[in-house]
Amino acid sequence: MDGTATPSVSACPACAVAPAAADVAAAARADDTAPVLLSVPGAHCALCISTLEKGLEKLPQVRSARVNLTLKRVSVEAEPGVTAADLIPEVARLGYTAHELDAGMLRASGTDTTGRDLMMRMGVAGFAMMNVMLLSIAVWSGAQDATRDLFHWISAAIALPTIAFAAQPFFRSALAGFRAGQLNMDAPISLAILLAAGTSLYETWNSGEHAYFDAAVALTFFLLIGRYLDHRTRAVARSAAQELAALEVPRALRLSEAGEAVVPVAELTVGDLVRVLPGARVPADGVVEDGTSEVDRGLLTGESLPAFAGPGTALAAGEMNLTGPLVMRVTAAGRDSSLHRMADLVAVAEAGRGRYTSIADRIVKYYAPGVHILAGLSWAGWMLYAGDMRQATNIAAAVLIITCPCALGLAVPAVMTAASGRLFRRGVLIKDGTALERLAEVDTVVFDKTGTLTEGRPDPTNLADHPRESVAVALALAAGSSHPLARALAEAATAMGLGPAAVTELREVPGYGVEGRFGGETVRFGRAAWVGAEAGADTAAWLRIGRSAPREFTFADRLRDGAADTVQALVARGLRVELLSGDAEAPVAALAQRLGIEHWRAGVLPAEKADRVARLTAEGRKVLMVGDGLNDTAALAGAHVSISPATALDAARTASDIVLMGGTLAPVAETVETSRRAIARIRENIGISNVYNLIAVPLAVIGLCTPLIAALAMSSSSITVTLNALRLRR
Amino acid sequence: MEVLALLIPVSLFLGGIGLAAFFWSLRGKQYDDPEGDARRILSDDWDDRPKP
Numbered sequence: 001m002d003g004t005a006t007p008s009v010s011a012c013p014a015c016a017v018a019p020a021a022a023d024v025a026a027a028a029r030a031d032d033t034a035p036v037l038l039s040v041p042g043a044h045c046a047l048c049i050s051t052l053e054k055g056l057e058k059l060p061q062v063r064s065a066r067v068n069l070t071l072k073r074v075s076v077e078a079e080p081g082v083t084a085a086d087l088i089p090e091v092a093r094l095g096y097t098a099h100e101l102d103a104g105m106l107r108a109s110g111t112d113t114t115g116r117d118l119m120m121r122m123g124v125a126g127f128a129m130m131n132v133m134l135l136s137i138a139v140w141s142g143a144q145d146a147t148r149d150l151f152h153w154i155s156a157a158i159a160l161p162t163i164a165f166a167a168q169p170f171f172r173s174a175l176a177g178f179r180a181g182q183l184n185m186d187a188p189i190s191l192a193i194l195l196a197a198g199t200s201l202y203e204t205w206n207s208g209e210h211a212y213f214d215a216a217v218a219l220t221f222f223l224l225i226g227r228y229l230d231h232r233t234r235a236v237a238r239s240a241a242q243e244l245a246a247l248e249v250p251r252a253l254r255l256s257e258a259g260e261a262v263v264p265v266a267e268l269t270v271g272d273l274v275r276v277l278p279g280a281r282v283p284a285d286g287v288v289e290d291g292t293s294e295v296d297r298g299l300l301t302g303e304s305l306p307a308f309a310g311p312g313t314a315l316a317a318g319e320m321n322l323t324g325p326l327v328m329r330v331t332a333a334g335r336d337s338s339l340h341r342m343a344d345l346v347a348v349a350e351a352g353r354g355r356y357t358s359i360a361d362r363i364v365k366y367y368a369p370g371v372h373i374l375a376g377l378s379w380a381g382w383m384l385y386a387g388d389m390r391q392a393t394n395i396a397a398a399v400l401i402i403t404c405p406c407a408l409g410l411a412v413p414a415v416m417t418a419a420s421g422r423l424f425r426r427g428v429l430i431k432d433g434t435a436l437e438r439l440a441e442v443d444t445v446v447f448d449k450t451g452t453l454t455e456g457r458p459d460p461t462n463l464a465d466h467p468r469e470s471v472a473v474a475l476a477l478a479a480g481s482s483h484p485l486a487r488a489l490a491e492a493a494t495a496m497g498l499g500p501a502a503v504t505e506l507r508e509v510p511g512y513g514v515e516g517r518f519g520g521e522t523v524r525f526g527r528a529a530w531v532g533a534e535a536g537a538d539t540a541a542w543l544r545i546g547r548s549a550p551r552e553f554t555f556a557d558r559l560r561d562g563a564a565d566t567v568q569a570l571v572a573r574g575l576r577v578e579l580l581s582g583d584a585e586a587p588v589a590a591l592a593q594r595l596g597i598e599h600w601r602a603g604v605l606p607a608e609k610a611d612r613v614a615r616l617t618a619e620g621r622k623v624l625m626v627g628d629g630l631n632d633t634a635a636l637a638g639a640h641v642s643i644s645p646a647t648a649l650d651a652a653r654t655a656s657d658i659v660l661m662g663g664t665l666a667p668v669a670e671t672v673e674t675s676r677r678a679i680a681r682i683r684e685n686i687g688i689s690n691v692y693n694l695i696a697v698p699l700a701v702i703g704l705c706t707p708l709i710a711a712l713a714m715s716s717s718s719i720t721v722t723l724n725a726l727r728l729r730r
Numbered sequence: 731m732e733v734l735a736l737l738i739p740v741s742l743f744l745g746g747i748g749l750a751a752f753f754w755s756l757r758g759k760q761y762d763d764p765e766g767d768a769r770r771i772l773s774d775d776w777d778d779r780p781k782p
Binding site: 045046047049050054067068069070071116119120123124127130131134135147150154158 | 734738741742745746748749752753756761762763764765766769770772773775
């Protein structure tokens with residue numbers, strides 16, 4: 001836990017599509033004394049803390065370990081040269097999954113300085129408010145003459161330095177707003193605080209009756225609470241999003257005369273030879289030089305059928321290698337790669353989305369000038385009526401204090417904190433500040449198929465149609481392979497209670513299937529062409545025993561947990577649900593029917609997905625896009641709001657506003673529901689504070705508002721809106 | 731009323747102690763992991779002697 005973190009480079013989500021490789025490279029060179037950071041999402045209790053810390057500290061190479069349960073991280077001080085990769089198995093032995101976190105990409109790895117700064121100002125304002133209020137009570141209860149003046153002077157001595165220190169964030173932001181030529185929320189706040197302090201000082205100097213030091217300090221305190229809540233919500237979301245980005249540190253195995261070396265993807269150049277191991281993603285565009293295998297293009301195109309790859313096959317960055325190791329020559333890296341072209345598509349889509357103005361911003365646009373005009377009019381009115389500058393200024397200050405946008409400054413962040421905290425506990429990560437507001441407006445939901453509604457993992461569908469002996473042979477052959485179809489078959493057959501048949505001489509032929517000998521005959525399990533069969537429309541693997549006719553084992557993509565319920569719940573809520581998939585027509589139609597989705601299209605290209613979303617938007621619909629693949633990225637970025645599962649490619653996660661951390665799709669409907677309730681709560685809060693204003697503002701304008709009324713109106717409205725916001729937590 | 735001359739400085743001083751304690755806790759990184767600290771109190775790992 002020290003502050004050795006270096007500032008991160010990329011803040012814009014679209015440019016982070018190709019991960020911030022510079023950071024990765026820098027982190028590799030980071031000094032050895034920096035702690036190793038691991039993300040431990042499973043840690044949740046006191047026992048977890050002590051298991052992890054004790055277990056890690058027992059290791060000879062570890063000096064100390066400290067778990068941060070709030071961020072679900074463990075920071076390990078280790079001997080020089082110890083890397084995260086060395087520690088992850090140790091943590092796994094303790095029973096927790098750990099992911100490497102790139103210290104270079106995690107700015108907030110040590111402490112959050114902005115948050116601490118806000119908290120310090122909050123503490124000072126809170127202390128000052130208590131003391132000034134105490135002194136004010138004496139004045140309200142009737143202190144006279146010299147005593148009142150003394151109390152006012154002491155209040156001034158506490159309040160003025162406090163305001164000078166604690167209210168700085170408002171002054172700074174208001175100034176920045178003025179420079180940009182716009183009136184933001186901090187302008188009326190700053191003016192109210194400054195005017196209240198100024199007139200009060202003048203009144204005190206002239207032994208006046210009313211001083212608003214208490215109100216000025218209380219205002220600062222309440223608004224700082226709102227500012228702090230706002231900051232914390234953003235910080236938690238940002239740190240979790242960075243964590244997601246850091247989960248996939250992109251590296252490639254480069255082959256050269258010197259041998260194999262692990263290099264960051266950014267260092268690859270055209271012509272490099274790269275080895276792609278089974279289970280790894282293709283790091284750049286290229287052509288296969290050596291080896292045969294099958295590749296899963298699901299994340300790029302939405303196809304659920306694995307494709308064959310052999311010498312001469314073109315590979316695109318992001319595809320997953322399935323069975324055999326491949327050696328590939330890089331044909332396009334960095335800017336020219338297909339991954340980067342997709343990023344350009346995303347940039348175009350994002351530009352089309354336009355800027356969303358949050359509710360708070362929309363209200364402030366009318367509120368800020370309105371408040372100033374009201375205060376100005378009261379001042380002018382009193383000048384004309386009584387001609388007393390001092391009295392008129394006092395009344396204008398009172399109007400400003402009463403109308404100060406506490407509801408906006410405190411109520412909106414409080415609701416947002418409560419809502420995103422509630423969703424965070426259910427595994428929903430809100431990445432963007434206005435995402436919930438936008439989600440509440442949604443009337444159309446567009447789903448991707450592979451990897452979103454389905455898990456992108458196959459399930460055998462016709463196992464029961466085959467004789468038990470054939471299945472046992474297939475199981476024996478499949479058990480030796482890491483191909484997803486083989487694994488799915490082995491899993492299902494074992495679940496049926498079958499044991500593998502006695503197949504000998506097992507041999508995997510990467511890219512084709514598995515071969516062996518059974519009862520003196522050659523048995524093969526794999527691609528249709530390899531076993532001598534005609535490939536059908538379904539995803540299938542074929543089994544051939546000796547010379548007998550090949551048998552087809554068909555597979556369907558497994559439905560993601562909660563997919564059916566989610567679609568149902570969304571339809572029941574009156575939303576239009578669409579399914580756009582890059583997959584072939586048959587599986588898409590089958591899935592749409594299974595889930596009861598009326599509107600679906602198959603074989604959709606990435607640009608067409610984005611087009612469809614744009615067309616829906618042009619029709620005046622607010623589209624929620626749920627997708628996971630690279631082919632969804634442009635549509636995700638172009639939609640009004642977007643959700644992707646944690647298993648999505650990092651480009652898709654970066655482009656979306658909300659990420660589902662768990663394996664289930666079930667929280668989607670609840671997130672929509674919560675967002676609607678949150679917006680309703682915000683509107684309620686604004687209504688509540690308007691009621692207070694309606695009562696207190698006329699009093700202030702006609703000059704009947706005393707500091708006591710101001711303090712009461714402000715405190716009670718702040719407390720009511722905060723309590724109302726907290727109701728969302730349940 | 732003379733008592734005010736004594737009471738006001740005393741109350742400000744006591745409040746100041748509270749503020750100083752808050753600053754001290756803030757600098758001591760006591761707000762970095764509120765959830766973890768709430769749970770740590772339950773573990774009896776270092777009950778007999780302080781963590782070295």
